[in-house]
Amino acid sequence: MSDRICKFYEVLVGLEIHIQLATRSKMFTAAPNAFGQPPNSLVDPQVLGLPGVLPVMNKRAVEYSIKVGLALGCQIAPFTKWDRKSYYYPDLPKNYQISQYDLPLCSSGTFDIPDDDGSTKTIRIRRAHLEEDAGKLIHEAPGGHPIDYTIVDLNRAGTPLLEIVTEPDFTTPRQVTTFAQELQKIVQYLGVSEGQMQMGHMRFEPNINLHVTDQTGVVHRTAITEIKNLNSFSVLEKATAYEIQRQLHQWLETGALGQKSTYGWDDAREITVHQRDKEEANDYRYFPDPDLVPVIVDDTWLAELKRQIGELPAARRKRYVESVGLSPVDAATLAADRHTGDLFDQSVAAGAAPKRVATLLLSHGRRLANESGKPLAQLNLKPNRIAELANLIDQNKIAPAEPAGKVLERLLQQDAPAEQIASELGLLQSSDTSAIEAAIEALIAQNPKPLQDYKSGKQAAFGALVGMVMKQAKGLNPKLVQERLKQKLG
Amino acid sequence: MLAFDTIADAIQAIRSKTISSTQLVRYALAQIDKLDPAIKAFNSVYPDQSLARAKEVDAGRITGPLAGVPIALKDNICTTFGTTTCSSKILANFRSPYAATVAKKLEAAGAIILGKTNLDEFARGSSTENSAFGPTRNPWDTARVPGGSSGGSAAALAAGMCCASIGSDTGGSIRQPASLCGLVGLKPTYGRVSRYGLVAYASSLDQIGPLAWTVADAATLLNVIAGHDPNDSTSVPHPRPDYLAHLHQPIKGLRLGIAKEYQLASGIDPQVKTAVAAAIKTYQALGAQLVDVSLPHTEYGIAAYYIIAPCEASSNLARYDGVHFGHRTKEPVRDIIELFSKSRAEGFGEEVQRRIMIGTYALSSGYYDAYYLRALKVRTLIRRDFDNAFTHCHAILCPTSPVPAFAVGEKSADPLQMYLVDVFTVTANIAAIPGISLPCGFTAAPKPLPIGLQLLGPAFTEQKLLRIAQMYESATPWHNHRPPLA
Numbered sequence: 002m003s004d005r006i007c008k009f010y011e012v013l014v015g016l017e018i019h020i021q022l023a024t025r026s027k028m029f030t031a032a033p034n035a036f037g038q039p040p041n042s043l044v045d046p047q048v049l050g051l052p053g054v055l056p057v058m059n060k061r062a063v064e065y066s067i068k069v070g071l072a073l074g075c076q077i078a079p080f081t082k083w084d085r086k087s088y089y090y091p092d093l094p095k096n097y098q099i100s101q102y103d104l105p106l107c108s109s110g111t112f113d114i115p116d117d118d119g120s121t122k123t124i125r126i127r128r129a130h131l132e133e134d135a136g137k138l139i140h141e142a143p144g145g146h147p148i149d150y151t152i153v154d155l156n157r158a159g160t161p162l163l164e165i166v167t168e169p170d171f172t173t174p175r176q177v178t179t180f181a182q183e184l185q186k187i188v189q190y191l192g193v194s195e196g197q198m199q200m201g202h203m204r205f206e207p208n209i210n211l212h213v214t215d216q217t218g219v220v221h222r223t224a225i226t227e228i229k230n231l232n233s234f235s236v237l238e239k240a241t242a243y244e245i246q247r248q249l250h251q252w253l254e255t256g257a258l259g260q261k262s263t264y265g266w267d268d269a270r271e272i273t274v275h276q277r278d279k280e281e282a283n284d285y286r287y288f289p290d291p292d293l294v295p296v297i298v299d300d301t302w303l304a305e306l307k308r309q310i311g312e313l314p315a316a317r318r319k320r321y322v323e324s325v326g327l328s329p330v331d332a333a334t335l336a337a338d339r340h341t342g343d344l345f346d347q348s349v350a351a352g353a354a355p356k357r358v359a360t361l362l363l364s365h366g367r368r369l370a371n372e373s374g375k376p377l378a379q380l381n382l383k384p385n386r387i388a389e390l391a392n393l394i395d396q397n398k399i400a401p402a403e404p405a406g407k408v409l410e411r412l413l414q415q416d417a418p419a420e421q422i423a424s425e426l427g428l429l430q431s432s433d434t435s436a437i438e439a440a441i442e443a444l445i446a447q448n449p450k451p452l453q454d455y456k457s458g459k460q461a462a463f464g465a466l467v468g469m470v471m472k473q474a475k476g477l478n479p480k481l482v483q484e485r486l487k488q489k490l491g
Numbered sequence: 492m493l494a495f496d497t498i499a500d501a502i503q504a505i506r507s508k509t510i511s512s513t514q515l516v517r518y519a520l521a522q523i524d525k526l527d528p529a530i531k532a533f534n535s536v537y538p539d540q541s542l543a544r545a546k547e548v549d550a551g552r553i554t555g556p557l558a559g560v561p562i563a564l565k566d567n568i569c570t571t572f573g574t575t576t577c578s579s580k581i582l583a584n585f586r587s588p589y590a591a592t593v594a595k596k597l598e599a600a601g602a603i604i605l606g607k608t609n610l611d612e613f614a615r616g617s618s619t620e621n622s623a624f625g626p627t628r629n630p631w632d633t634a635r636v637p638g639g640s641s642g643g644s645a646a647a648l649a650a651g652m653c654c655a656s657i658g659s660d661t662g663g664s665i666r667q668p669a670s671l672c673g674l675v676g677l678k679p680t681y682g683r684v685s686r687y688g689l690v691a692y693a694s695s696l697d698q699i700g701p702l703a704w705t706v707a708d709a710a711t712l713l714n715v716i717a718g719h720d721p722n723d724s725t726s727v728p729h730p731r732p733d734y735l736a737h738l739h740q741p742i743k744g745l746r747l748g749i750a751k752e753y754q755l756a757s758g759i760d761p762q763v764k765t766a767v768a769a770a771i772k773t774y775q776a777l778g779a780q781l782v783d784v785s786l787p788h789t790e791y792g793i794a795a796y797y798i799i800a801p802c803e804a805s806s807n808l809a810r811y812d813g814v815h816f817g818h819r820t821k822e823p824v825r826d827i828i829e830l831f832s833k834s835r836a837e838g839f840g841e842e843v844q845r846r847i848m849i850g851t852y853a854l855s856s857g858y859y860d861a862y863y864l865r866a867l868k869v870r871t872l873i874r875r876d877f878d879n880a881f882t883h884c885h886a887i888l889c890p891t892s893p894v895p896a897f898a899v900g901e902k903s904a905d906p907l908q909m910y911l912v913d914v915f916t917v918t919a920n921i922a923a924i925p926g927i928s929l930p931c932g933f934t935a936a937p938k939p940l941p942i943g944l945q946l947l948g949p950a951f952t953e954q955k956l957l958r959i960a961q962m963y964e965s966a967t968p969w970h971n972h973r974p975p976l977a
Contacts, residue, residue, distance in 0.1 A: 046587075050810045050815065051589070052575065052582065052587070052690040052810075053567075053568075053569045053575075053587070053689055055724065056724070087809060089831055094814075095809065096809035096812060097806055097809055153814070153815075286805075286806075286851065286855060287859075288803075288854055288859070288863060291725075292694050292724065292725065293725075294725060
């Protein structure tokens, strides 16, 4: 069919991500930034673009964006400004969007993601800039009834939107979704966006092309296509994978490199669908918005934001493995949520062994969280109490399994010293050697039979002996009982 | 004319119960009824509301520095009452759900806003001929223009229909009509007065300011409208001084700059030259020292202005598309693009369309650097010119307009000639500095028409600028002249 042979090909994928920031008010006005409200209820004269209105910058949105930029290893612009991006569309009341053109707030970042082979893949971040979102156009009546007009809903208009653009550094669809998932964790960790995919808080647009090397060594570069508005991780991965194969087969079958164009994802057929060619760049007539003043990000402000961010999940994970000595799995679980990580750190800081605290939180803590349907960090556990309990275990005053779990459970309702609770629950175990000695003596005196069995070589009788000692005097440390008994018999 | 036609007189008369606010407002409304059919200063008048407010003042329920004083507001400043049309068909029925900060401040000060005044559509023009509702006439000679774009505000005041008025100035739109109508007109420093609710023409140049018979009245109004507004990011948080304090105290050792570039400017009417020369002599007699200064980039001022203003305007006017508010075409349309273009073609006048096209072109990819960016560089140079000049003088003195009021229709056919009328005024907007126009005499032939003198000062020196203006006003009779018709 064709004399084209693909010797090998290189995949180049860049990602454009739009993140809706969870500020209370919109980007340039006090109108509320919310979701799921009746159409056109979250508007004011500014959102409507009425004559004479002026934008006032939402400082919180800028701070959120800087935090994401810092998490992505970006340079934060010490001086940035707002530009008007002009295009006519009914969901854009002013017919220009306030955005950032040549001086984005964040630029030149790098972010490491784990690759499938266990190595680390570095993704370069080209820029991240802040802008106001447009409204929504609805082409059918509620319930899907056809209408011969278009409904404009401006609830989303003017909400703060962070646009992140990566370099074309992804070489597999899996890397793309890994990055997307890591980014979701970051925005949730920073508290700057709910990052709920199904609510459109994060929208992904991969840019894809291939460098195909044929049998003669000539490199064929397919035209870049962009897949618009993907809002689930699985669709992002499937669409990217599909588009790579589509471009490759198009070249193999026809030799065509294609046109620079925009594609959509047809979820039912699981294919990418051509939407439009991008022959010419739109002329957005960018110019600095004269209604707004430039943004100066000084060192004090930046330092404060860095302080607020604290330690990012990746750094925390690394520290837990390398300095604290946790397993990578435990480290990842504790570091994934900021508050869980904080609880762990504070408990350790209160004077307990890190591994013991980690085990406590990840076994009993997680079980209690599941039972109550609340995140671990919201169970109202106090770091000092967790530390106390961890120390009780390490001091052999309480058994790490069920008894420790019971104490932790009680700590949910009662803020009292862990030892006191353990004592009230009768879970404290004695490590008093004289008490153990006495118990063993008493046992031997009363029950010579098992002892004789053991001495005549029945090893199994040892367990029964331990059980009997424990029964004799409740609350003894079983480990010590075993040791002592062995000595006695030995 | 009004019995008490300045703010100061009206306030005194009302406070001393010589006249009630109700009576004063009635006189003003009667004057509007009598003269406005010929002058066409107002786009809308609100008699019932005005009289109701006047009664509140008389009953002592509304107080403030402007309590009971009838004033007029340019029809590009949003009010929650009536319409805000910008003299454009596209906003002919626009009722704003919110009020401009300046409108709120005026009402809080007790002012009675009689009505909204005519302007060149969206403040684009220098004659008030470019109004969708017809031109405003100059009360000194109704065959002539009142200047623009705040021509309605100037004519309303000159014709004695109010005690003062509010305009907006983007390239001279307060000062030039003040000059052509024999009034005091002040453009404050950019950022001194909130632009919130002023329908934008060129956002980086627009500034609201007062038109009045006297310097003191202008200071009174500035006291009310100036100050920081959190709704306007470009308004400055500097404290507002009391512009009336020390107003009558002359500046000792006053140095006035005379720019050689202004003297060399072509097209200055000889009678204007004579009047301004006489004004300079007056200042000298008052002890002022003249200083030669140079503003070498003056000749690029008009060019830069007519790039920056249309660029910003093309963007500011993009929202009038027939979708969300304003005029929408009744013609059948094939698609949304046609809805946009037909609504806009029907709704905007010729001059507005011309400036939208110039601005759209200049901002287009490939032209941006050559036009807009270049104009911004010129802007920096012009600012620097003034900074340098003001190291040598307190203020620069020059004509406001190179010509007195011209005939209706005389320049409207030739936009370029019209643009040159702004030669002495645009640079103040470009440099963001304050400027004030004062009446400084009249032409002799063909008939007496007012001539205006302009003083330009460094940013945020309105207080000083008003004192310098007051020195002249106290020494001359021009502010007492009223047009015969009034």
